[in-house]
Amino acid sequence: MSDKSTVKICTALGGVVILLVINAFVTAYFTDPFTGGAGIDMGNLAQYTLSKSDHQTKDILPANVSDTSLVTGSDSRLQFPEYPYFIEVDKTNQVITVFTTGSGGKYDKPVRVMLCSTPANFKDFPDGYWTVTEPASSSKSIWHKIRSCGVTMYVQYSTYLTGNLMIHSVPYTESKNETLDQERYASLGSSDFGGCIRLTVENAKWISENCKAGTTVHLVANKKNASLTQALKEQIPKPDDSGWEPTDPDPDNPNYHPQYNEETPATEGYLIDNLGLDKIEYSKKTWIPK
Secondary structure (H helix, E strand, O other): OOHHHHHHHHHHHHHHHHHHHHHHHHHHHHHOOEOOOOOEOHHHHHHHHHHHOOOOOOOOOOOOOOHHHOOOOOOOOOEOOOOOEEEEEEOOOOEEEEEEEOOOOOEEEEEEEEEOEOEOOHHHOOOEEEEEEEOHHHOOOOEEEEEEOOEEEEEEOOEEEHHHEEEEEOOEOOOOOOOEOHHHHHOOOOOEOOOEEEEOHHHHHHHHHHOOOOOEEEEEOOOOOHHHHHHHHHOOOOOOOOOOOOOOOOOOOOOOOOOOOOOOOOOOOEOOOOOOHHHOOOOOOOOOOO
């Protein structure tokens, strides 16, 4: 083999190695969306989520408006959405992603990604669009008594949806902060019995305080993404023997470990104030857990 051939082969191999190194760094960035220690890097996690999911709300645009007619910069005519958030419940991966509008007028800007538990009877927990009817923030009490499969439980920060669906915290055995059902807290990230969508207290509180009545909720089965579910699960703070839920912001919580430290990204404006949600056929069917 000539010296020139050897040089060409070595150069080619060197190029391959460089590409592999670059690919490794890019892959690491988008597959490790969490900062070291406590807290979630929402910017990275949002990019990772969109790159790995079948997000189906990003194409919702203002009615009769094309991409090119939307405002992309500052404009005195800019409007802001009546409903700044769009909630997507991914039943496959047990993940809720909340989106707000970007400058293009679509709900394509992730602001929060949350591990959840949805009802186990997957086929009877139908895909479709629901709306928030009453966030817990409109109630006088953050505690609500519920019955699920004949069992009395207590939950915090319930958000009611059409069709008798609810989003709330992991249940407690009593209406006391120190009575967390630790088994069901540990099951976040997998489907569970009952007829509600469960979250950490921190996340249930965020939805109840930020997603007002009329907010659209999309239940959907996305493609499998076990790495996202596992990564989120590893970020759930562990309870201790106090019986408190670690993300509960109550000032008396002896084991308080919040997950999110960043500010929620601001909603951007667009030219008209109709995101096309009036074109969606919302489900009003009543879902009864079995």
